[in-house]
Amino acid sequence: MATQIITADQTDTLALSHVNVPPAQTWNYLRINDIAFDVPTPHFVGDVYARLPQLFGKLECGIGDEAVSWMEHASGDARYVEVRASEPQTVYVDIDSSKTEVHDTGVLVRAGASATIVTCAHGEQGGTSSSLLRVIAERDARVSIVEIVACGEGQQHLDAIGIEAAEGARIEMRQYALGGAKVALGLCCNLAGASSRFVLDTRYLAVGSDVLDVNHVVRQRGRSTRADIVTTGILADAARKTMRETIDLIHGAKFAEGSEIETVLVTGDDVVNKTLPVILCDEEDVAGNHGASIGAISPEQLDFMRSRGLSEDEAERLFVRAMFDDAVIHANGAETRTAVLNRAETVLGADVARDMAEVLGFDTEEA
């Protein structure tokens, strides 16, 4: 597999000052327009590595050109997968964060083909890891993407995904951000073809002093395109989260519909929760909707749970467990499930992780 471990001296750093910049920015004093990362400077002298075909180079990845350029250089090598209609494929991208791995993957899903792509970043030790995934879905292609970030407390991780969907292509994606000291998730889906569709279900958990920074962008160019983004998250302790979601209804995208919904459960007193849900509309015959709900468990819900013998803390742990349960269920592959269960063990304890594996029937599985 084409994977390159960064060999740079970790003290030799490069500043990425504008990561996850949304298409439409707002007041700078809110500090919501971008995030900065210090990343290891890549050092590859004299080696020649593979690059993805040029058509992948034009894909926007949400995380920004500065970060994409760093990823391309830091990965050194790239992995290219072509999925044909006659051969449905599952593509795994396993990122061992403990080894500071950086991956650059391009998947071309040919017309009418089906592909499942699973990316999973995991590890406990410090350092910076990264994954750059670019997907081109040709006419009527079906693509399912599961993106899991289950890094440890000392880990910094950048994850970028760029997608282009041709006419009739359908992209379904589940995104789980379950841990990492400082994590950036950038995503851009370009619904270029008529009647193409993008469905994104994002779940995130940030605890301790985790920093989670997300930038979702959907460009709706084709007629009758549809985008549905649902985000559910839990923020605990002193976690900081910034969620930018942009639906861009571009001129010509007649009859397009875009919808984004975010629900955030805040359980910590020192949480910082920033949200920038943007709808850009340059076309008359479209519909764009956004809804957000941010809050704690309501007193009524707490009363109900207390009447069932659950304390507030237990109730909150149930919500967290439900998120891990969902991630385990949708983690396609034993290694990915193990990564999620390991992270669950760190957050919820070994007993809960073991119970999850048993209840879900994965207790006998070997990664």
Place this chain on the structure above:
Amino acid sequence: MAETTDTTRKKSQVADINRSLYDFKMSEEGYERYADGLSTDIVRAISDKKDEPEWMLELRLKALAAYEEMEMPANWGPSIEMLDLNHISAYVSPKTKQASSWDDVPEDIKNTFERLGIPEAERESLAGVGAQYDSEIVYHNMREEVADQGVIYTTIEDALHDPELEPIVHEYFGTLIPMRDHKFAALHYAVWSGGSFVYVPEGVTLPYPLQSYFRLNAQGAGQFEHTLIIVEPGADLHFIEGCSAPKYYEANLHAGAVELFVKDHAKLRYSTIENWSKNMFNLNTKRATVGADSIMEWVSGSFGSHVSYLYPTTFLQGARSSCEFTGITFAGATQDLDTGCKVILNGPDTTASVDTKSISKDGGINTFRSSIVVGRRADRACATVSCASLMLDDISRSDTIPAMDVRNGSASVGHEATIGRISDDTILYLMSRGCSEGEARTMVVNGFADPVSKELPMEYAIEMNNLIKLEMEGAIG
């Protein structure tokens, strides 16, 4: 169901705002007009003319230095490249003194305000009126019974020359909007002129609104009025602000400032109908701070300007204080209106409700921009933001950019936004109930604007409806 094709679908026709009411010009002959551009000399000249205290001159000079040093943000907002301060006069004034009777106002200026309906509104439904023409207030009056209650409604300049009021102005002026807030706030403090000072004593409720009307007649000029309102504990005020200008083919600039201090258990409603001409750059700043158990209400109709940056800001400092913002923006041809609001919830049990509508047509650009910030001390704070945008053709644009920053675990924040055209299903439903297509479309658009117009006093609601002049008719699109 098959898609409707472009050539057959009926389109709503919404007439542009009827500006004939506002688009008339008076001669500037005999007016005092300072040289275009900005300089220390101009700033000193304005200060000298007003015979200001030394502290105000120092503030102006500091602000000028800040203006020259600061930049406009490069990463957001409409372009103001066409605004060249070297071609804007910061001070233009008719040769007249401030009057307290319309009979004492020069005929052409009086006629201007007559045509705008201000004296009539004063007679029928206002507790007091201030009328500014270019850089100076030309008329100021308040009903006797209101003055008897201790209400002060005067110009900032007059307040600065009153030994009892000058310390109050000194205490509050420029404290809510720092001069370095943004480049045009700095410009405002350097060259401000005119505006109103309102003081409502403790426990006083005004039976009628006060109104200030700002008319910018001069070509290539700026208007920089400063409004300072203090509503003492338990008091209640409705303040109305109107503004208009005739259209020219060179840029005019409005960079006013509004500072509102709402003390404990008090209420202030601040209503604005803004109808600047389409050559106006409207870079206005409005800010309110609200005490415990108090209410701040904004009602805002933005119809004019070439470019607008307008975000009334509310600091909910006191426990259980609340803010309501209701706004409508109409952007037509050549207009790029970036409007919205900011609410900062700092006190416990504070609540904020934002409800905005925007209509774009003929290539107009509407951007709704907001921020809701919930501070760490704002336990159980609650905020909701709702914005709806209506696109009336395919050459216009409408964006919503709402930001939320929540730093309290017990707070609850909700947001919803919709952008789109008038749904065919809605029209079909109304037609099935006997409406013609034209009537159905008119009904939908009127209903869209209704939440704002119903918040305005009757005569202003009528004015707003006249402004939009929603002449709907079925036509082949």
